[in-house]
Amino acid sequence: xxxxxxxxxxCGTSRNVLAVIEAAGYAPVxxxxxxxxxxxxxxxxxLADAGLTPRQALRETKSPAxxxxxxxxxxxxxxILAAMMSTPVLVNRPFVVTPKGTRLCRPSEIVxxxxxxxxxxxxxxxxxxxxxxxxxxxx
Numbered sequence: 001x002x003x004x005x006x007x008x009x010x011c012g013t014s015r016n017v018l019a020v021i022e023a024a025g026y027a028p029v030x031x032x033x034x035x036x037x038x039x040x041x042x043x044x045x046x047l048a049d050a051g052l053t054p055r056q057a058l059r060e061t062k063s064p065a066x067x068x069x070x071x072x073x074x075x076x077x078x079x080i081l082a083a084m085m086s087t088p089v090l091v092n093r094p095f096v097v098t099p100k101g102t103r104l105c106r107p108s109e110i111v112x113x114x115x116x117x118x119x120x121x122x123x124x125x126x127x128x129x130x131x132x133x134x135x136x137x138x139x
Contacts, residue, residue: 001116003028006046006095014094016108016125021096023119033093038085046095049102054080057104059092112138 003026008014021028047057054077058065064087065071070080084090096105098114105111109131112118123132130139 001026001098003115004031004097005029006031006033006091006093008032008034008089008093011093012126013106013108016131017094017096017105017111019126020108020111020119020123020131021115023123024115024117026115033091034088037088038091040081040085043081043084043091046097046102049097050095050104052104053077054084057092058084059090063087063089065090109138 003021005014005018005021005028007018007030009032018028018030047054050057055075058070058080060066060071065083068083068087068090069075070083070090080090092104092106094105096103096111096114100114100116103110103114105114108125112132118132118136118138121132121136122130122134125131133139
């Protein structure tokens with residue numbers, strides 16, 4: 001199974017999702033989108049595949065979204081997309097793509113819906129919260 005994660009190594013949720021993927025035995029394609037940036041068509045496709053509008057995928061906290069005026073009601077999807085391409089941190093993360101679908105994995109447990117196999121339990125997030133119990137059940 002192919003797995004791609006649009007990852008920010010400075011984000012705890014993104015690190016948790018990557019850890020789940022790797023602990024499940026996958027070797028994902030890791031796209032560090034803050035370095036790679038975004039092109040319009042792949043970004044539009046990623047959002048559409050995830051069932052999100054640009055506004056729904058906009059990172060509102062720990063980003064310049066408010067300062068750029070992107071949280072105002074009249075801002076169009078096109079304006080948000082243009083801002084996302086010029087300022088990649090505006091795209092929320094992590095997005096994961098597998099043959100089972102494309103999702104914004106917030107909270108990190110959402111990644112389990114996209115994987116055919118999970119890590120052996122118990123599996124803990126980096127903050128110590130249990131994600132998969134000793135019996136292999138999702139928490």
